[in-house]
Amino acid sequence: MIHVTSGVLLRREVVTMTAQSVLAYDEFDTRRSPVPKTLRSWAEASSRMLVPLRITGAQSVVQGNMTMHQRDEARFCALHATAHVARRTPELASGFGRDKVKFALNLGGHIGLRQHGRLAMLQRGDIALYDTSDPYDVGSAMPFGILVTLVPRDALTVSHDQIAATAATALRSPALDQLRAAMVAESRGRPLMSVAQLADLASRVVADTPRHRLPASTEHAVIVEQARAYIEEHLDDPELEPSRVAVVVGVSRRRLYDAFAAEVGPVARYVRARRIDRACSLLLDAERSYLSVADVAQLCGFEDPAHFSRVFSRALGVPPRTYRERGLAG
Secondary structure, eight states: OEEEETTEEEEEEEEEOSSSOEEEEEEEEGGGOSSOOBHHHHHHHHHHHSSOOEEEOSSSBOOEEEEEEEETTEEEEEEEESSEEEEEOHHHHTSTTOSEEEEEEEEESOEEEEETTEEEEEOTTOEEEEETTSOEEEEESSOEEEEEEEEEGGGSSSOHHHHHHHTTSBOOOTTHHHHHHHHHHHHTTOOSSOHHHHHHHHHHHHHHSOOOOOOTTOOHHHHHHHHHHHHHHTTTOTTOOHHHHHHHHTSOHHHHHHHHHHHTSOHHHHHHHHHHHHHHHHHTOGGGTTSOHHHHHHHTTOSOHHHHHHHHHHHHSSOHHHHHHHHHHO
């Protein structure tokens, strides 16, 4: 079927393969598009086929093509394009398309992938993963090609911590060639295995890959700087704990505790203080006066509004509602 959506020419098909497997197809090619080859049109196609993204680049246009097909819960996207960077901002990462993991295979060119403060420069044939629930940048200053496999995070048999600790690093495993072959075959429409088997294979590769670790000589200030950046991006996550921060930064919990003790104080106290700081900013923002106290609590990582009110009152001496009323009145 041929459709014109928002002025963009695209081809979409939905084909039932078996009672358990449905294949959906989508493509976008700037050579056949009737609209200008702008960053926006490329962003719309990328967001539709994968997850919402912001596209940036030195030029105001992106030329290339991408195809996507979906099988069961997984999506497989092949992309060849001129220089650009796809960015998953903190705001986008907290919305639609979160809780998924992308496995990216470099088909050509030099591709940079940044997540959790780490930068991986992927060569042809390298595979790396990144979590759509966290901000990331991926792209190149030159033309490049990439295969992306997008799967639900809960389809993998590795933990969230293992995913975080191996994100934005070139994966290493005896099974890497097998995963590479499976991704290429999938892109050609000749799958070698079921989606569940592919997820199990990808999980094995992640489990085999050494976790990111900072050198033992890393100074406290560097550890704290990286930890603060991660904390700032995840203040709305009720599961933000020192153990998760330590995994992402690449240090033991003890080293994280020691670094914070030397620089700013206990980790948990710092996280709580930053959450209260964010709550204060939201409560005093006239443009966000529509947010209820419960909304503010959730945006600051508190699942229970009553608990949030108690913590806020202990810190500021007044409950959140009173703090807002006095601040906006003044």
